[in-house]
Amino acid sequence: TQLLEQSPQFLSIQEGENLTVYCNSSSVFSSLQWYRQEPGEGPVLLVTVVTGGEVKKLKRLTFQFGDARKDSSLHITAAQPGDTGLYLCAGTSASGTYKYIFGTGTRLKV
Amino acid sequence: GAGVSQSPSNKVTEKGKDVELRCDPISGHTALYWYRQRLGQGLEFLIYFQGNSAPDKSGLPSDRFSAERTGESVSTLTIQRTQQEDSAVYLCASSLYGGTIYFGEGSWLTVV
Numbered sequence: 001t002q003l004l005e006q007s008p009q010f011l012s013i014q015e016g017e018n019l020t021v022y023c024n025s026s027s028v029f030s031s032l033q034w035y036r037q038e039p040g041e042g043p044v045l046l047v048t049v050v051t052g053g054e055v056k057k058l059k060r061l062t063f064q065f066g067d068a069r070k071d072s073s074l075h076i077t078a079a080q081p082g083d084t085g086l087y088l089c090a091g092t093s094a095s096g097t098y099k100y101i102f103g104t105g106t107r108l109k110v
Numbered sequence: 111g112a113g114v115s116q117s118p119s120n121k122v123t124e125k126g127k128d129v130e131l132r133c134d135p136i137s138g139h140t141a142l143y144w145y146r147q148r149l150g151q152g153l154e155f156l157i158y159f160q161g162n163s164a165p166d167k168s169g170l171p172s173d174r175f176s177a178e179r180t181g182e183s184v185s186t187l188t189i190q191r192t193q194q195e196d197s198a199v200y201l202c203a204s205s206l207y208g209g210t211i212y213f214g215e216g217s218w219l220t221v222v
Contacts, residue, residue, distance in 0.1 A: 006152075033210070042114075042201055042213030043153070088152060090211075099166050100143060100203075100211055105152035 003027075004091055004103035012109045013079055021074045021087055021106045029091035032065055032072045033100075037086040046074075079110045112136075114214035116202050122220045123192055131187045131217045135204030142185050143203040143211060144177060153201065159185060160207065192221045 004025045013019055023032070031050040035043035047056050049065035049072065056063045060083075062075040072089055089103040115134040123129050135142050144156040155169040159179045170176070174193075179185040189196055197220050205211040 035213075040215075042203075042215045045210055045212070048210055086152075090153075099155065099158050101155065102145070102153040107150075 004089055004101055006087075006089060006103040006106050008106060009104065010107050010109075015080060015110055016078050019076050019079060019108070021076075021108075022071070023073070023089035023103050024071045025091065026070065027091075027093070028069050029093065030069070031092050032069070033090045034063055034072070034074055035088040035090060037088060043086075043088055076108075079108075081110050084108055084110050114202055114204050114212055116200075116214035116217050118217055119215065120218045120220075122222060125194060125221055126191055128188065128190045129192055129219060131189075131200050131202075131219070133185045133187070133202030133204075133214060135183065135185070135202070136212060137183075138206070139204035139212075140182065140207045141205045141209075141211070142179055143205075144185070144187050145201045145203070146171075147199045147201055147216070149198070156187070156200075189219075192219075194221045197221045 004023055007022045033048045034046045036046055037043040047063045052067045052069045054065045060077045064073050087106045090100045117132045142159040145153040146156055147153050157164055157177045158166045161182050162179050174190045177187045199216040199218050201213055201216045203211040203213045
């Protein structure tokens with residue numbers, strides 16, 4: 001069974017601080033996505049990474065896919081209250097089933 | 111349609127009753143997914159459709175849960191004899207085969 005574990009589960013920080021959220025697995029993924037979900041809404045896609053070692057930046061957010069495509073990180077610089085929400089990573093299997101496996105989530109409060 | 115549409119958006123039902131949740135995917139999307147999210151928790155995979163067939167039903171929690179998809183479009187998730195532990199948000203998502211998945215806003219189910 002493929003599992004994606006996220007850490008930390010909860011994070012409460014002050015405005016202006018930096019933070020990193022991790023998404024780890026023992027399985028290889030063909031691609032990995034990061035989503036943010038706000039209360040009462042469905043998850044909204046932030047980014048997709050597909051190449052091992054890939055780094056993508058979205059304003060103050062930096063996403064990295066591990067070289068072995070088993071892990072990923074999300075780094076937020078100078079966090080703002082608008083960053084508050086549930087951050088979810090999701091991976092698609094390298095075996096080609098296209099079943100999305102979601103991580104356990106990181107709940108961020110700024 | 112412009113996005114994934116789910117109905118009802120909210121449903122309160124009595125324990126033991128059956129419920130049907132509907133998902134209208136983005137037009138042309140071949141893949142459709144159902145997930146369950148309990149309050150404050152992450153997403154739990156239920157079932158995945160490719161076209162009208164379901165190659166992976168491994169996430170359905172019990173035989174009270176079933177889902178179907180017709181016309182490579184609308185899908186219905188049915189929960190029979192609902193229990194209180196079924197209370198959750200049921201999220202539907204769709205994608206082109208192998209592409210990015212897009213979520214609906216969910217159907218909030220409360221079993222009393």
